[in-house]
Amino acid sequence: MTALLRTHRTDPAPFLLLAPAVLVMLSVVALPLVFSLWTSLTPYRLTRPETIGAFIGLRNYIRLFSDGAFWAAFGRTLLFLVIALNVEFLLGLGIALLINRITWGQRTLRTVMMFPMMFSPILVGFQFKFLFNDHIGIVNNALQSLGLIDFAIPWLVDGRLAMFSIIFAEVWMSTSVFAILLLAGLFAMPRDPIEAAKVDGCNPWQVFRHITLPFLMPFVYIAMTIRSLDVARAYDIVKVMTDGGPAGRTELLWTLIARTGYENARMGQANAMAYVSTVLSVLFTWYFARKLIAARRTMGGAE
Amino acid sequence: MKRTLTALALGASVAALGSVAAAADYGSFPGYTLKVKLIGGAQYEPLYAEIGKWEEMTGAKVEILSRKNHFELDREIKQDIAAGTLDWCVGSNHTSFAPQYGNIYADLRELIPEETLAGFVPLVLEHSTVGGRLVQLPRHSDVSNLYYIRSLFENEDNKARFRAEYGYDLAPPETWAQVKDMAMFFADPPDFFGFQFVGKDEAVNGRFYEMLVAEGGQMFTDDWAPAFNSEAGVRALQFFVDLYQAKAVPAGVPNYLWDDTGLGFASGTVAMNLDWGGWSAFFNDPANSKVAGDIGLVRAPKGSSGRRTGWSGSHTFSITETCDNKAAAASFITFLTDYDRQMIEARKGLLPTRTQVWEDIKAEFAAAGDDFMVMVFETFQASMAEDAFTPPLIPEWIEVSNVLWPRLQAAIVGDMTAQEALDVAAKEALAIMEDAGYR
Numbered sequence: 001m002t003a004l005l006r007t008h009r010t011d012p013a014p015f016l017l018l019a020p021a022v023l024v025m026l027s028v029v030a031l032p033l034v035f036s037l038w039t040s041l042t043p044y045r046l047t048r049p050e051t052i053g054a055f056i057g058l059r060n061y062i063r064l065f066s067d068g069a070f071w072a073a074f075g076r077t078l079l080f081l082v083i084a085l086n087v088e089f090l091l092g093l094g095i096a097l098l099i100n101r102i103t104w105g106q107r108t109l110r111t112v113m114m115f116p117m118m119f120s121p122i123l124v125g126f127q128f129k130f131l132f133n134d135h136i137g138i139v140n141n142a143l144q145s146l147g148l149i150d151f152a153i154p155w156l157v158d159g160r161l162a163m164f165s166i167i168f169a170e171v172w173m174s175t176s177v178f179a180i181l182l183l184a185g186l187f188a189m190p191r192d193p194i195e196a197a198k199v200d201g202c203n204p205w206q207v208f209r210h211i212t213l214p215f216l217m218p219f220v221y222i223a224m225t226i227r228s229l230d231v232a233r234a235y236d237i238v239k240v241m242t243d244g245g246p247a248g249r250t251e252l253l254w255t256l257i258a259r260t261g262y263e264n265a266r267m268g269q270a271n272a273m274a275y276v277s278t279v280l281s282v283l284f285t286w287y288f289a290r291k292l293i294a295a296r297r298t299m300g301g302a303e
Numbered sequence: 304m305k306r307t308l309t310a311l312a313l314g315a316s317v318a319a320l321g322s323v324a325a326a327a328d329y330g331s332f333p334g335y336t337l338k339v340k341l342i343g344g345a346q347y348e349p350l351y352a353e354i355g356k357w358e359e360m361t362g363a364k365v366e367i368l369s370r371k372n373h374f375e376l377d378r379e380i381k382q383d384i385a386a387g388t389l390d391w392c393v394g395s396n397h398t399s400f401a402p403q404y405g406n407i408y409a410d411l412r413e414l415i416p417e418e419t420l421a422g423f424v425p426l427v428l429e430h431s432t433v434g435g436r437l438v439q440l441p442r443h444s445d446v447s448n449l450y451y452i453r454s455l456f457e458n459e460d461n462k463a464r465f466r467a468e469y470g471y472d473l474a475p476p477e478t479w480a481q482v483k484d485m486a487m488f489f490a491d492p493p494d495f496f497g498f499q500f501v502g503k504d505e506a507v508n509g510r511f512y513e514m515l516v517a518e519g520g521q522m523f524t525d526d527w528a529p530a531f532n533s534e535a536g537v538r539a540l541q542f543f544v545d546l547y548q549a550k551a552v553p554a555g556v557p558n559y560l561w562d563d564t565g566l567g568f569a570s571g572t573v574a575m576n577l578d579w580g581g582w583s584a585f586f587n588d589p590a591n592s593k594v595a596g597d598i599g600l601v602r603a604p605k606g607s608s609g610r611r612t613g614w615s616g617s618h619t620f621s622i623t624e625t626c627d628n629k630a631a632a633a634s635f636i637t638f639l640t641d642y643d644r645q646m647i648e649a650r651k652g653l654l655p656t657r658t659q660v661w662e663d664i665k666a667e668f669a670a671a672g673d674d675f676m677v678m679v680f681e682t683f684q685a686s687m688a689e690d691a692f693t694p695p696l697i698p699e700w701i702e703v704s705n706v707l708w709p710r711l712q713a714a715i716v717g718d719m720t721a722q723e724a725l726d727v728a729a730k731e732a733l734a735i736m737e738d739a740g741y742r
Contacts, residue, residue, distance in 0.1 A: 134555030
């Protein structure tokens with residue numbers, strides 16, 4: 001400590017050089033966070049700016065802890081995250097492995113694969129809302145025309161089917177994130193261990209299970225971290241397809257938070273919800289970061 | 304200022320007589336830039352193509368800061384209120400949204416001459432008034448009436464079977480009880496449905512609210528306690544529950560909004576559809592609709608109280624209190640809602656807010672031999688003049704609306720009984736009203 005102070009006294013250059021970065025970080029990250037944390041301790045309403053000064057302590061948070069609808073949305077978002085991430089991972093891995101195998105047209109396929117990501121989530125929401133419309137939607141009409149069903153499946157009304165439909169739309173749009181990152185991993189993979197394994201008599205499954213997959217795992221966890229942050233904030237697709245309904249069956253954290261903050265103009269309460277919901281993102285990020293470190297260690301042969 | 308207002312009044316009177324707008328004087332504001340935030344979307348854009356004419360007449364420029372849908376615009380305006388950045392003059396508004404914004408908008412009775420306002424339908428101006436202040440000038444209105452497939456009602460076999468089953472003649476319904484019978488009669492799921500309704504967001508609240516009024520109920524008591532969980536409320540909600548449980552409406556209705564119901568009726572697989580006037584031209588266009596040429600239209604039916612449903616709202620323009628040139632802003636919104644501009648919008652099927660435009664657009668369609676559009680404007684004119692009513696014009700309406708619609712859905716899909724659903728919603732709505740200091 002003494003050494004540090006002495007350094008500080010004698011050589012302010014490092015601190016001066018760091019100062020711009022620190023100032024930028026403070027103004028674009030820390031200040032908004034502190035501001036929103038403060039509003040979560042007030043009854044702040046967007047349409048009544050004067051309410052920002054009324055400190056009410058933890059009342060918004062206490063109210064949240066007894067709010068069944070919030071916790072139901074919390075649980076639903078968790079479920080949504082787990083299912084969407086795993087399905088996207090499996091599909092993305094499959095696509096990456098397949099694309100890695102082909103030699104002709106690979107670049108074109110890689111580009112085509114990215115098309116869904118180029119659509120706005122709102123557009124994707126509308127697209128799937130009409131595909132899954134029970135009456136005039138193409139899915140039911142196709143199933144009925146093929147004689148597979150003689151009734152209308154209420155895709156966006158039944159609780160489980162509605163969640164399935166939303167997850168389907170989310171997976172359709174974002175699986176390519178996994179595919180691209182895993183494909184990058186496959187490209188970066190050295191050929192020697194695989195060839196050595198083949199010489200040793202390993203079958204394709206053993207090569208995949210013990211060499212390819214461990215090498216890919218750091219890429220998987222990076223993709224998982226990025227997508228978990230995205231999926232935990234899922235809003236546009238859900239807003240368009242069901243708006244959390246019917247009867248709250250597909251309500252996720254951010255449809256609830258956005259309605260509270262903007263439509264009801266209760267920004268203080270919405271920010272309290274947002275702070276609690278970030279716990280989810282922090283937990284997922286922490287979990288995947290730990291897994292990433294472990295996977296890298298394994299890959300480096302440390303364990 | 305006085306000269307401008309006189310000129311405005313003169314301009315409006317001339318327009319009201321049906322003369323061309325070129326004769327109107329909208330004042331002179333050379334070099335001034337008027338900042339505006341407008342609602343965007345295909346059906347609203349033709350009006351904005353006219354803005355250049357106002358700029359040419361007045362020497363002012365219009366800077367459009369935003370052109371978004373109403374929900375995004377609402378969000379942006381709330382952010383402006385919060386950030387204190389109301390540095391613009393004119394904003395698109397809506398009768399359902401206006402009460403939320405407090406006193407950010409000016410009282411137009413102080414800015415626009417009485418002679419100009421006299422050209423508007425009085426009931427629509429009344430709906431545009433919040434807390435005794437005219438905070439918005441109506442651009443066009445919306446109310447719903449009942450479209451039906453005419454041939455179904457004229458079919459002799461249908462008539463005979465309906466009479467045998469229900470004991471009265473099959474004819475375009477006059478009451479909602481008849482709609483229910485007829486919807487069940489026509490339904491043949493999953494291929495054909497008797498009726499449909501929008502089932503989520505503020506849309507389903509509007510449908511419930513108008514049925515509540517038609518059943519003789521009210522949303523709030525005189526001292527602002529929620530009163531929609533009354534017997535009339537249960538009857539109103541039960542109407543939707545019964546139709547849903549009987550599969551007389553598509554299974555997806557709890558997730559339907561206007562595009563779903565509009566496209567559903569145009570697909571020719573729904574017998575009756577309560578919908579806005581703006582869909583009329585679409586429904587009768589063979590390129591878009593399988594029921595073109597086979598559409599009947601009657602005024603929205605009556606509930607058990609004898610009153611017709613008539614949930615209504617208007618798209619409007621407002622002027623901010625912080626505007627630095629209210630005279631220019633008043634001139635601009637007067638121009639956007641004048642006779643000629645409303646005729647342009649009415650030709651697209653939007654319902655005008657000026658009395659004279661209602662008459663003249665009908666005459667224009669009649670002269671062109673478009674009997675269908677004449678019938679549309681006659682029906683909608685009657686309901687705008689006699690049946691229309693707005694949701695409660697209080698800032699808390701949207702918030703109350705957001706606790707109500709999920710409960711309405713819960714009753715419709717069978718998670719709760721109508722009474723349970725309304726009781727829970729009433730309890731939550733009461734907390735909102737108490738928080739807001741009404742009680």
